[in-house]
Amino acid sequence: MQDFPTHTPWHPLKGLRVLELAQVMAGPVAGLMLADLGADVVKVEKLDGGDDARGFNSQGAGDMPASFEVLNRGKRSLALDLKSEAGRATLRALVRQADVLTENFRPGTMDKLGVGPATLMALNPRLIYCSITGYGRWGPLAPRGGFDLILQAFAGLIAVTGEAGRSPVKPGVSVADVNAGILGCLGVLGAHIHQLKTGQGQHVETSLLQASMQQLYWYAALFFSGAPLPERLGTAHPIIAPYQTFACDDGEIALGGANEANWVRVTEVVGHPEWRSDPRFATARQRLLNREALTAVLNAALAGGTRARWEQAFAAAGVPAGPVQSVAEALSHPQARAMDVLVEADTAAGGSRPMIGFPVHFSGRNAPNTGAAPRLGQHSVEVLREFGLAPDAIDQLLAEGCVHQLQKDPA
Numbered sequence: 001m002q003d004f005p006t007h008t009p010w011h012p013l014k015g016l017r018v019l020e021l022a023q024v025m026a027g028p029v030a031g032l033m034l035a036d037l038g039a040d041v042v043k044v045e046k047l048d049g050g051d052d053a054r055g056f057n058s059q060g061a062g063d064m065p066a067s068f069e070v071l072n073r074g075k076r077s078l079a080l081d082l083k084s085e086a087g088r089a090t091l092r093a094l095v096r097q098a099d100v101l102t103e104n105f106r107p108g109t110m111d112k113l114g115v116g117p118a119t120l121m122a123l124n125p126r127l128i129y130c131s132i133t134g135y136g137r138w139g140p141l142a143p144r145g146g147f148d149l150i151l152q153a154f155a156g157l158i159a160v161t162g163e164a165g166r167s168p169v170k171p172g173v174s175v176a177d178v179n180a181g182i183l184g185c186l187g188v189l190g191a192h193i194h195q196l197k198t199g200q201g202q203h204v205e206t207s208l209l210q211a212s213m214q215q216l217y218w219y220a221a222l223f224f225s226g227a228p229l230p231e232r233l234g235t236a237h238p239i240i241a242p243y244q245t246f247a248c249d250d251g252e253i254a255l256g257g258a259n260e261a262n263w264v265r266v267t268e269v270v271g272h273p274e275w276r277s278d279p280r281f282a283t284a285r286q287r288l289l290n291r292e293a294l295t296a297v298l299n300a301a302l303a304g305g306t307r308a309r310w311e312q313a314f315a316a317a318g319v320p321a322g323p324v325q326s327v328a329e330a331l332s333h334p335q336a337r338a339m340d341v342l343v344e345a346d347t348a349a350g351g352s353r354p355m356i357g358f359p360v361h362f363s364g365r366n367a368p369n370t371g372a373a374p375r376l377g378q379h380s381v382e383v384l385r386e387f388g389l390a391p392d393a394i395d396q397l398l399a400e401g402c403v404h405q406l407q408k409d410p411a
Contacts, residue, residue, distance in 0.1 A: 011038025029181025036358035074369025079377030079404035155212030180211035256320035
């Protein structure tokens with residue numbers, strides 16, 4: 001394994017104060033990206049238990065679930081009871097000095113607590129209030145909660161994923177949650193530019209519905225043009241071929257030979273130039289219509305060779321190709337390290353381990369926040385002091401149980 005590269009830190013959002021009321025995945029993804037850009041992200045967590053992701057069955061070192069740790073590195077935790085008036089008053093006091101607030105409750109939940117966007121933005125007109133919901137704020141399904149699996153199903157993603165003639169399957173990753181977090185961060189950044197220009201905040205909104213349906217560009221193009229939608233295609237593409245995975249001796253390789261130049265190169269690499277004059281494969285349209293036959297002859301041609309052999313041969317010819325790697329292979333590949341896909345981050349237990357880093361560079365620089373994910377209430381008093389609450393007010397909140405401060409490191 002290569003050493004992790006180091007770069008001169010460049011944090012464009014340094015000094016930006018973010019209150020993250022969001023939990024589990026979509027909202028915390030947005031907060032993680034803001035933290036990697038230099039923002040001070042404070043997780044305002046509920047009592048008791050905090051972010052629901054703290055209870056997920058994905059244990060890391062000590063008592064910190066790895067699934068929570070990877071999405072919350074570099075943040076601080078304030079454990080606050082928003083069901084109490086004192087807790088809500090405390091949040092309002094923090095909002096007066098905050099730049100951004102993120103939440104992913106059902107529409108109307110924050111309003112019922114008296115801390116909705118209109119209320120908080122009246123207290124602080126510069127506030128960027130970011131809401132990530134399931135189905136959005138309007139429409140017949142707006143009151144429903146949002147869950148990645150359910151929205152992927154509703155949006156049509158599951159319907160187009162899987163093999164022909166078999167049951168549809170969910171993509172193996174949380175497409176809706178992760179993309180909603182990215183869109184939330186994008187919205188915050190756009191609102192921050194507006195804030196810098198005008199001094200005014202914005203209510204930024206996105207949803208798992210929008211984050212899922214955004215993935216349908218190709219299928220929407222076919223649908224709205226009146227073209228028939230293809231059945232499930234496995235790894236194949238709905239409008240070009242060959243553009244899918246094929247079997248090798250030790251696994252599969254992804255091959256992109258869709259345009260004419262690459263198709264010619266494919267036939268040369270596999271030793272079948274006669275395919276170019278085969279009427280089934282002579283044009284891009286014919287290759288698409290005869291995808292099944294094309295897949296069969298390519299699988300036969302690639303049989304007996306390893307992924308590495310074919311990848312090298314296709315790469316040398318300029319054909320887009322890459323092995324279907326396991327997660328372990330992908331995360332261990334030198335290219336992932338070279339591009340800072342991974343970062344060596346601190347853990348709550350006191351050590352360090354690789355985690356997914358920030359997937360953007362700025363003039364070659366990338367310096368994500370590598371601080372440990374917080375334990376529940378680890379920074380409560382520290383944060384309240386920084387936001388200007390008086391010591392006696394903090395003591396009263398602690399005494400009333402409206403705030404929890406972690407007293408001792410359980411590790």
